[in-house]
Amino acid sequence: MQRRLAYFGERRDEIVSTIRELVEIESPSDNKAAVDRIAEAVAQKFSQLGGAVRTHRVEDFGNHLQIDIGLHGKSATKPVLLLGHYDTVYPLGTLATMPCRAIDNKLTGPGVLDMKSGIALMLHAIAALQDWQGDRARRNGGLPRPVTVLLVSDEEVGSGSSRAITESLAKKAAAVLVLEPSYGPRGAAKTARKGVGEYLVRVRGKASHAGLDFQKGVNAILELARQIERISSFTELPKGLTVNVGVVSGGSRTNVVPAEAVAQVDVRIARLKDAAGIDKKMRGLRPFNRKCKIEVTGGINRPPLERTAGVAGLYAQAVAIARELGGKLSEAAVGGGSDGNFTAALGIPTLDGLGGVGDGAHAVYEHVLISELPRRAALLAGLIERI
Secondary structure: OHHHHHHHHHOHHHHHHHHHHHHOOOOEOOOHHHHHHHHHHHHHHHHOOOOEEEEEOOOOOOOEEEEEEOOOOOOOOOOEEEEEEOOEOOOOOHHHOOOOOEEOOEEEOOOHHHHHHHHHHHHHHHHHHHHHHHHHHHHHOOOOOOEEEEEEOOHHHOOOOOHHHHHHHHHOOOEEEEOOOOEOOOOEEEEEEOEEEEEEEEEEOEOEEOOOOHHHOEOHHHHHHHHHHHHHOOOEHHHOEEEEEEEEEEOOOOOEEOOEEEEEEEEEEOOHHHHHHHHHHHHOOOOOOOOOEEEEEEEEEEOOEOOOHHHHHHHHHHHHHHHHOOOOOOEEEEOOOOOHHHHHHOOOOEEEOOOOOEEOOOOOOOEEEHHHHHHHHHHHHHHHHHO
């Protein structure tokens, strides 16, 4: 393992170059043409490694990319699924004010941590495994076992068009390795993630002139304010369940009693068994003022990634590999979700947070630590080999 770490150390600049190339192809989730451009670039790179590329075409979002290496017909060996995304939260033109550049030990740029460095690690880990295997594993595309890569275009906006593909491929896999960013400065793996729900609460009242006909109006904003207090009370911190009213809108003019008000609500759950309870509470909201009407839409759209025996087993393997590499690998439970939530909820062993080490995801100071890239590549290669 030390020799393998040295191997990636010698190729560190190549890894950086790959990341830079991907970062400089901007790919906001809401721009299909832009996301399709990076999909084409990534597809070409995996094709050069002998991967069979399948493009899942999507009308409203960028296309999703599936790459199979070493899968020929009905293989007796289940593949490892490497999971990630190439869409980012940054609008086109962000590179002008947030360029991709190396400053000391940091590589900066939009999406460099979340998660274009993860895609680069996939590419270089697979290339290394093929180099090391030589003629011994030609039946698996030069790999110790078959590998499927799935990169989607809509993870940052809920994975609505890709979830079914992710779940279908996960059911065929022995394990899922998610190349989302690691957690914290020490690069912890993510062995638990909260599930995510989004609700829209719409209150309808009755408009009237605030001066001439005040009493004829029914104030929707006032009703929503009372509902917000009720909704916020649904939080149960000991259970890891949080409910946040994040966006509120309503009314038209100050001299009009508002006829409508809307609240957007974020829900996080640590345990799948809490999903039904919070959903029942949200849909059970009733107006304080009976002249108002309440409409609740939405729901839990991403189940939690819970620390099951399968997750713990993968983490233990990763810890052992990290130790052989001369380091330590810690674990973390985080509040944000990823596509790994879907695969873990199916009972497929899933380990998340295997991507770059850095800070500032979705922020102007987003970066990865260049010195950690060889170690992360070696860790990923080791996991593919030993699962």
